[in-house]
Amino acid sequence: xxxxxxxxxxxxxxxxxxxxxxxxxxxxxxxxxxxxxxxxxxxxxxxxxxxxxxxxxxxxxxxxxxxxxxxxxxxxxxxxxxxxxxxxxxxxxxxxxxxxxxxxxxxxxxxxxxxxxxxxxxxxxxxxxxxxxxxxxxxxxxxxxxxxxxxxxxxxxxxxxxxxxxxxxxxxxxxxxxxxxxxxxxxxxxxxxxxxxxxxxxxxxxxxxxxxxxxxxxxxxxxxxxxxxxxxxxxxxxxxxxxxxxxxxxxxxxxxxxxxxxxxxxxxxxxxxxxxxxxxxxxxxxxxxxxxxxxxxxxxxxxxxxxxxxxxxxxxxx
Numbered sequence: 001x002x003x004x005x006x007x008x009x010x011x012x013x014x015x016x017x018x019x020x021x022x023x024x025x026x027x028x029x030x031x032x033x034x035x036x037x038x039x040x041x042x043x044x045x046x047x048x049x050x051x052x053x054x055x056x057x058x059x060x061x062x063x064x065x066x067x068x069x070x071x072x073x074x075x076x077x078x079x080x081x082x083x084x085x086x087x088x089x090x091x092x093x094x095x096x097x098x099x100x101x102x103x104x105x106x107x108x109x110x111x112x113x114x115x116x117x118x119x120x121x122x123x124x125x126x127x128x129x130x131x132x133x134x135x136x137x138x139x140x141x142x143x144x145x146x147x148x149x150x151x152x153x154x155x156x157x158x159x160x161x162x163x164x165x166x167x168x169x170x171x172x173x174x175x176x177x178x179x180x181x182x183x184x185x186x187x188x189x190x191x192x193x194x195x196x197x198x199x200x201x202x203x204x205x206x207x208x209x210x211x212x213x214x215x216x217x218x219x220x221x222x223x224x225x226x227x228x229x230x231x232x233x234x235x236x237x238x239x240x241x242x243x244x245x246x247x248x249x250x251x252x253x254x255x256x257x258x259x260x261x262x263x264x265x266x267x268x269x270x271x272x273x274x275x276x277x278x279x280x281x282x283x284x285x286x287x288x289x290x291x292x293x294x295x296x297x298x299x300x301x302x303x304x305x306x307x308x309x310x311x312x313x314x315x316x317x318x
Contacts, residue, residue, distance in 0.1 A: 036076065162177070215267045
């Protein structure tokens with residue numbers, strides 16, 4: 001066997017290629033971080049959404065009271081804040097339930113009941129008048145849908161599109177483009193899946209996250225998958241966007257008694273969840289990371305053994 005073939009075999013034994021990955025494998029994830037989010041005069045209470053900013057290496061969190069957005073380190077330290085001014089938006093409850101990061105300091109926040117998305121630029125220590133920012137409709141209907149509206153939104157950097165989830169009555173998963181404009185805007189988002197009751201085996205949708213930002217999944221089928229968080233079912237699931245098949249899942253019931261409402265993922269595949277204070281002193285940030293399964297360890301050891309054998313063989317031939 002040639003040296004190049006042996007090297008290729010060793011690499012294949014050490015790791016799975018991105019092209020072969022069809023799932024992120026939620027069953028391999030375990031809790032690796034648990035951090036209190038400072039209350040910040042109410043700004044950090046009732047955490048309802050979180051998003052990862054790849055170009056800043058940080059997280060942004062919003063509470064469903066709609067007071068503003070907080071920038072956090074990946075271990076929960078406060079890096080900055082920005083207040084929301086809802087005057088002129090027509091919002092009745094200021095339910096900031098969806099949040100996603102576009103890059104370059106730009107974020108999109110969604111007001112749940114009217115299902116309106118606002119795009120704005122983060123400015124630490126300042127305040128943003130949302131009525132003066134570009135906006136776009138997210139839902140399949142116009143007008144308020146009550147407290148079961150859009151609960152989550154995620155940006156897909158591959159093509160600039162978005163995915164969103166509606167909490168209930170009916171549950172909806174939508175995808176497409178948003179055309180932002182001050183005072184108006186439009187949407188080409190369409191409903192991929194809808195259900196009056198349970199959908200994908202869960203009873204509500206609390207947030208959604210595309211897996212395309214995960215570097216190791218680039219070019220693989222898994223990059224097109226979606227993570228969906230369900231507060232009522234206390235589960236995190238991974239679905240195939242095209243078929244709606246559930247590919248992996250994780251039971252969150254033992255993680256915390258608090259209401260887990262927000263979800264995001266970083267470029268390394270670490271998952272971040274935020275939970276409301278729910279009678280406790282603080283909202284919390286949870287970090288979940290993949291733990292290699294025993295079979296993966298066996299592949300890695302096999303690859304290392306093969307590399308060692310190759311080195312000894314070259315020494316003998318020399």
